[in-house]
Amino acid sequence: MQGLSRHYGSVVALDNLDLTVHAGELIALLGPSGCGKTTTLRLLAGLEDADTGQITVGGTDITRRPANKRDMGMVFQAYSLFPHMTVRQNVAFGLRLRRVAASERDRRALEMLELVGLSTQADRYPHQISGGQQQRVALARALAIEPQVLLLDEPLSALDAKVRAQLRDQIRRIQLEVGITTLFVTHDQEEALAIADRVGVMRDGKLEQLAPPTDVYSRPATPFVAEFVGLSNRLAGTVSGGTVTVRGRDLPLVDLSIPAGPVTALVRPEAVTLASDSSGDSGPLVGTVIASTFLGATSRVTVDLGDTTILAQLSTSDATALPAGSRVALTIRPDPVLVSAADAPAVTEE
Amino acid sequence: MAAVSPLSAELSGAETQGPQARGLRAGQRRRLNVFRYLVFTIFGLFFLLPLLAMVRFSLQGKKLGTWSLAAWKQIASYKGPPPLLPAIEVTLELAAITSVVMLILVVPTMIWVRLRVQWFSRVLEFLCLLPLTIPAIVLVVGWAPIYNKIERVNVSALMLFWAYVILALPYAYRALAAGLNTIDAPTLSEAARSLGASWFTVMFRIIAPNMWQAILNALLLTVALVLGEFTVAYLLTYVNLQVELFSISRNTTNAGVLFSASAATLLFGFALLLILSYVGRRLRRGRP
Numbered sequence: 001m002q003g004l005s006r007h008y009g010s011v012v013a014l015d016n017l018d019l020t021v022h023a024g025e026l027i028a029l030l031g032p033s034g035c036g037k038t039t040t041l042r043l044l045a046g047l048e049d050a051d052t053g054q055i056t057v058g059g060t061d062i063t064r065r066p067a068n069k070r071d072m073g074m075v076f077q078a079y080s081l082f083p084h085m086t087v088r089q090n091v092a093f094g095l096r097l098r099r100v101a102a103s104e105r106d107r108r109a110l111e112m113l114e115l116v117g118l119s120t121q122a123d124r125y126p127h128q129i130s131g132g133q134q135q136r137v138a139l140a141r142a143l144a145i146e147p148q149v150l151l152l153d154e155p156l157s158a159l160d161a162k163v164r165a166q167l168r169d170q171i172r173r174i175q176l177e178v179g180i181t182t183l184f185v186t187h188d189q190e191e192a193l194a195i196a197d198r199v200g201v202m203r204d205g206k207l208e209q210l211a212p213p214t215d216v217y218s219r220p221a222t223p224f225v226a227e228f229v230g231l232s233n234r235l236a237g238t239v240s241g242g243t244v245t246v247r248g249r250d251l252p253l254v255d256l257s258i259p260a261g262p263v264t265a266l267v268r269p270e271a272v273t274l275a276s277d278s279s280g281d282s283g284p285l286v287g288t289v290i291a292s293t294f295l296g297a298t299s300r301v302t303v304d305l306g307d308t309t310i311l312a313q314l315s316t317s318d319a320t321a322l323p324a325g326s327r328v329a330l331t332i333r334p335d336p337v338l339v340s341a342a343d344a345p346a347v348t349e350e
Numbered sequence: 351m352a353a354v355s356p357l358s359a360e361l362s363g364a365e366t367q368g369p370q371a372r373g374l375r376a377g378q379r380r381r382l383n384v385f386r387y388l389v390f391t392i393f394g395l396f397f398l399l400p401l402l403a404m405v406r407f408s409l410q411g412k413k414l415g416t417w418s419l420a421a422w423k424q425i426a427s428y429k430g431p432p433p434l435l436p437a438i439e440v441t442l443e444l445a446a447i448t449s450v451v452m453l454i455l456v457v458p459t460m461i462w463v464r465l466r467v468q469w470f471s472r473v474l475e476f477l478c479l480l481p482l483t484i485p486a487i488v489l490v491v492g493w494a495p496i497y498n499k500i501e502r503v504n505v506s507a508l509m510l511f512w513a514y515v516i517l518a519l520p521y522a523y524r525a526l527a528a529g530l531n532t533i534d535a536p537t538l539s540e541a542a543r544s545l546g547a548s549w550f551t552v553m554f555r556i557i558a559p560n561m562w563q564a565i566l567n568a569l570l571l572t573v574a575l576v577l578g579e580f581t582v583a584y585l586l587t588y589v590n591l592q593v594e595l596f597s598i599s600r601n602t603t604n605a606g607v608l609f610s611a612s613a614a615t616l617l618f619g620f621a622l623l624l625i626l627s628y629v630g631r632r633l634r635r636g637r638p
Contacts, residue, residue, distance in 0.1 A: 047540050067543040078534055080541035084559045094545035138541075145545060 004053035006039050006205075013039040015205035017053070021149070026175050026182040027210075028196035030189055032228070036205040037185045041151050044183065046070045057148050073142030073180075077154040079134045081126035087113065087137050088122040094145035112140035115174055132163040139171065143178060150175070150182040156191065168195055189229050193217065201225045219254070223266060223340035231300075232266040233310050237339065239263050244339055246332065247284035247305075254336045263339035267332060269300060272312035274322060277329040285330040289322050303328060401616065408610035421606030425614060428598070428607050437594035438611070440507045444590065445576040448514040449569050452522050455515065457565065460526055461557045465539050465549075478523035481516050486581040489513070497586050507588040514576050521571040529564020533557070566626045573622060577615055591615060 006014040014036045021027050029037040042048045044055060046067035055063045062070055081090050091109040100108070113119040116136040121129055129137070135155050142150060152171070156164045172195040175182050186192050192199045193213040200210040201224070209221035220226035227234075237246040240260045244251050251265065277286055287305040299319035301312045310330065314322075322328055411418035428434040456478075463471050481489070493513055500509050535557055542556045558565070580592035589597070591611070598608045 045540075045544055047543065067540075068546045068548055070544075071546075072544055074541070074544040076537055076541060078537045080534070080537045082538060082542070082556055082560075083533070093542070093547075097546040097551065141541075141545070151544075 001040070001044065002054045002056075004040070004043060004055070005051045006036075006043060006048065007051055012205050014043070014050075017205065017207060019200065019207060019210070021181055021183060023181050024179045025197045026172070026184060026195060027198050027200055028184045028186055028192035029200045029202055030186060030192040030229070031202035032187065035202040037187075037202050038153055039205075040202075041074075041153050041183060041185050044149070045072050045074050045151055071145070071148050072151055073145060073147035073149075074151040074153065075135065075138045075142050075155040077157055079126070079131065079138075079158070081134055081137055081141070083126055086123050086125055087118065087129065090126070090137060091141045091144050094141065098145065108144055109140075112144045113137070115143070115177070116140045116170070130163075132159050132167055135159065135167060136170070139174070143174070143180070148181065150180045152182065152184040154186055156186070157188070164191075171195065193229070199229075201228060203228075220338060223338050226266045226338045231269050231311060233269065233272070234264050235267055235308070235310070237263055237265040239339065244337060246337075249285070249332050249334075251332065251334055252336045254338050258339055263341065266338045266340065267310075268335070269311040269313040271333040271335050272310060273331045273333070274301060274303065274312050274314060274318070274328045275331070276322060277327045283329075285332075287328060287330065289324050289326045289328055291324060292319050292322070294319075303330065305330075401613075404609050405613050408606060408613050410606065421610040422614075424607040425611050431601075432589045432594060432597060434594055434598070434607065434611060437589050437591050440589070441577060441591035443508055444511055444514060445573045447508065447511045448518060448576050449572045451511060452515050452518050452572055453565065453568065456519070456522050456526060456568070457558060457561075458553055460523070460530060461535070461553045464530055464535050465552070465557075475523065475527070479520045482520040486517070487585065489516070490582055490585040493582075494586065507583070507590055510583055510586070510588055510590065513582050513586070514572075514579065517579065517582065518572040518575050521575060522568040525567040525571055526561065526564050529561040529567070530557075532564075533560045563630045566630045570623060570626050574619060577619060 001017060001019045004014055004017040004019075005012075013034075017036070017040060019027075019040070029040060031037050039048065043050050046062070046065060046069075050063065053063070054061060057071075081087075082093065085093065088106070088109050091112050092105045095105045095108060110119055110122060113122055116139055118129075118133060118136055118140070121133060121137075126134055126137070135158075138155070139152075155171070156167055159167065168191055171184075175195075184192070184196065193216070196213055198210055199213050199216045201208045201216060203224050209216055209225045211219075211221070216225060216229055220229060226232050235246045237244040237251075238261070239245075239253065239258050242253060242256050244253055244258075244263060244265050246265045246267065251267075274289075284305070287303040287310070289301055290304050290309070291302045293300040293302075294316065297316060298313055299316045301314060301319050301322060303310050303312060312330070408421045409417050409419065410421070424434075425438075426435055459474070463474050497509070497513075500512075538556050538560070539552045542552045547556065578592065579590065580596065583590040584593045584596065595608055595611055598611075599605075
C-alpha cells in the first residue's frame, strides 16, 4: 500500500499510509477507535475506495478492482455467516462461485472445517453453533478460496475472554500452517503482541510504528506508542545533556535530540523496583503502598509518593511482602526512556 | 446441631410462606387466564358470528330452516349481467399479476437501496407509504385520464394492476422492510462480495433467501388487498369481484349467490393465509 488516503467529509480516516506486508507474514494493526485501522483493511478488501494511493498485491495493481475480483479472504467483527446455508454450504460458497465441481467443493469444505476443528458441525445452521464456532467457520470460509491475503477485522472482539484467547492461538497456528499473508486489525494490544510477526500502531490515520512485538513494547518509537502499548508511569522530569532527571535519578534518553527543559518521562512499571524502607527518612523515592493488584505470577503495586502515584510491577511473592500502608523505597532501572512535552495529555486506551 | 437449627427454622419458615405465595400467584394466574379466555371468546364471536350467519344464509334452502347448495352452485352459473365467473377469474389474475409485479419492483429496489444508496432509504420509504395517505377517490381522479388512454389500447380489467401495484406498495414495503431489518444485510453482502459474489448474486442468493417470510407476508397483504378492492375498480368502471358482488346486490333479488360468492372469497383468503404460513414455516425449518 502506497500513499493511501481516505476522507469522510472533513474527517481524515487515513492519511498517506505506506505499508508493505511480506509474503506469509502476519501484521497486526493496533490503535484506538477511529485511528484508521479498519479503514485500511476495508480499502485493501475493496469494500471502500481510496481517495488517493495505490494498492498492489504480488506486483499487480488492484486499486480500482472491485471487491469480488480481489481474491481476499475476510473475517468480520460481526457474525457474517449466511443464515440460510449450513456450515458446509457457507464454507463451500466461495468455491461454488468459482465453479469448482461439487465433489471437490465438498472435499475442500470438509478439509477447511477439519483445519478449524469443526468437521462434525458441517450440517448445522449458523444459529445452532456458538459465537466462537461461527467465527471459526468464517475463518474456514475465508481460507477455502485460497486467497492471496487474509484480512481479519477484529474477529475476536465479540467473544468472551477464554474463547478469545483460544481462538487467537488457533488463528496463529492455522496462519503458520497455511502460510498465508495476513493483516489482523485489533484494538486489543495483548492480542496484537501475542500473535503478530510485526505490529503496526496507528493513530489519526497514520502509522506511528511498525516493528516486531518486542520492539514495539521495549523500544517504542513515539510517546504515543509507549503509552498505548503496555502501561507507563508519567513522571515529571528535566532534560539536560542527554539524560532526564526524574525524582533525583538520571535516566538515559531514547532520543538524544530532545532539547533541555521540563518534560514528562514515561517509565514502565517493570522498571520500578520496591524495597521495604524502615529508616523513616523522606525523599523523592520513598513512599507508601496504597494498593496491590494481583495479576497471577506478577502483581501491580500502586505507591503514593506524596505529590504523585507510581505503578510498580513485581513478582507476586515480593508484592505480598509489601501490604498496603508499608513504607517503601523505590529504585528506577536506568533503561532508556521516552519523554513527551511536559503538558501533553495522557493517552487513553479504548 | 445447634448451628443447624436456626437454618432449619428459617427453612421451615420459608416453607410455611411458600405455599401461600404460590397460592397467591396461582390465583392471579387463574384470574388472568379467565380474563384471557373471556376476551378471546367475545372477540371471536364478534368476528365469527357474522361470517357463520353469512355461510348459513348461503346454504339456506327454499323453505326457512332447510339446507341447500343451490346458491353455491349458482357461483358458476350466474349469468349476470355482468356474469360472476369472469369477475372472479379476473380478480384472481389481478392478484397474481399485482403480486409478481410488486415483488419484482420492490424487493430488488429495497435491497439495493439498503446496500448501496442508504441515503435514499428515507425518500423511498416516503414514496412507498404515500399512497396510504391519499384517499382512493383522489387517486382515481388522477388516474382517470390515464385509464382513458389505456382503455383505447386494452379494455381488459387486468389493466387495473397498474393502480393496484401502487395501492399495495405501502403494505408490501412495510412487510419487506421489517424482514430486511432482521438481517445484517451490509455485513452479509460484504462477506459475499469478498468471497467473489457479484451484486446480482448478493441480492438474489444471499439477501433475498433470508427474507422469505417477509416476501410471503408482502404477497399475502397484496393478494388480500386486490381481493377486497372495490373503489378504484368501480370508479374506473371495471368489473372485478367486489364490483360484481355490489352489482348483484343491486340488480337481483337472488341474495343467495351474493352470500355464497362472498363466503367463497373469504374462504379463499383463509386458505391462502394458511398455505403461506405453512410454506413460511417449512422455509424457516432449521433456521432462526
